[in-house]
Amino acid sequence: MINKLDLYKVFCEVGKCESFSKAAKELYMTQPAVSQSIMQLEMELDIRLFTRTAKGATLTNEGKLLFEYANSAINLISAGEKKLLESRNLMLGELKIGVGDTISRYFLLPYLEEFHNQYPNIKLKIVNKTSLELCPMLKSGEIDIAICNFPIEDSSLEIRKCIDVQDIFVCGESYKNKLSAPLNFEDLVNFPLILLDPKSNSRQYVEKHILSKGVKITPEIELGSHDLLLEFAKINLGIACVVKEFSKEYLEKGILHELQMSEEIPKRSMGYCFLKSVSLSPASTRFIEILEGR
Structure with missing residues (x-):
């Protein structure tokens, strides 16, 4: 005798086709x-x-x-079956990663390349947003993993560090000779500053630390990408706050110069996070293993 689940599958197919004969063809039944x-x-x-x-x-x-x-129940069951089939041996499936432009270029690319080379049939979907914008997307299921600037405080997320980075101030040739070393934070407010957009976690971290020293900084220029910070400083539009590890080419070639500060901004971390309440897919798990060098 046909079981209850099969009865509902037949019912849903007839409901969609509005025909017993068409449903029979779709179900390979008489x-x-x-x-x-x-x-x-x-x-x-x-x-x-x-x-x-x-x-x-x-x-x-x-x-x-x-x-x-x-129909909703049947679709959910089908989706679950599909996920199981897709995840088998990582032959099919999708991995949705949320990440900022800067971290994509200077940190994530080699890991994406390695993953893609190993699992070419896994579809990669990359969503570019700020770190703060990515957390709600994790919770809504729009992305599987977020690669973020820390700190991030959210008890619903599993947060794991990958690297430490150092925020520094840099300038072009015109400003190099105008600045005496070492500088303190009070000195900075006398020069045009170039910072990231206020929504950036990086900007908020730097601003909060300097404010804790009793100094409020107000940038003349706010930009949406790290690369633009470097380029604007290069043409002497002001002093830019950048990540040292992502600015090596400019510093090593002498295009930009790191300002010597009387006090460094404490290092911060970058890493990844995912939702605690949801099990990671095999693709997500494998990507994390690649991130961690396993």
Whole structure:
């Protein structure tokens, strides 16, 4: 005897096709078998689910109500089965990573390349947002993993550090000779400052630390990317706050010069986070293993 789940699968297919014969073709069943399944379900529920017509079958009001729930349930089961099949041996599937532009370019790219080389059939979806914007996306399921600037404080997220970075101030040739070393934070406010957008976690970290020293900094220029900070400082539009580890080429070639400060901004971390309450997919797990060098 056909089981209850199969009965609902037949019911949903007839509801979608609005035809017993079309549903039979989709299900690779005979039309009498489909009709018998619907009759059995109607008997068990003691209610008529379809109105039979010469053109096919339409759901009754009660049938429409049941279809709304049954179809959702069948779709969820199908989605679960699909996830299991996709995750087998990482042959199919999707990995959704949220990350900022700067971390993408200077940190994430080699790990993405390694993962893609090992698992070319896993579709990579990269979402570019600020670290603070990525946390809600993790919670809503829009992304699987977020690569972020720390600190991030959220008890619902598993947060793991990958690297430490140092925020520094840099300038071009025109400002190099105007500055005496070492500088303190009070000195900085006398020069045009170039900082990231206020929504940036990096900007907020630097600003908060300097403010804790009793100095409020107000930038003349606010930019949306780390690369632009470097380029604007290069043409002497002001003093830029950048990440030292991501500015090596400019510093080593003498394009920009690091300001000697009387006090360094404490190092901060970058890493990844994911939702504690949801199990990681095999693709997410493997990507994390690559990030951690395993």
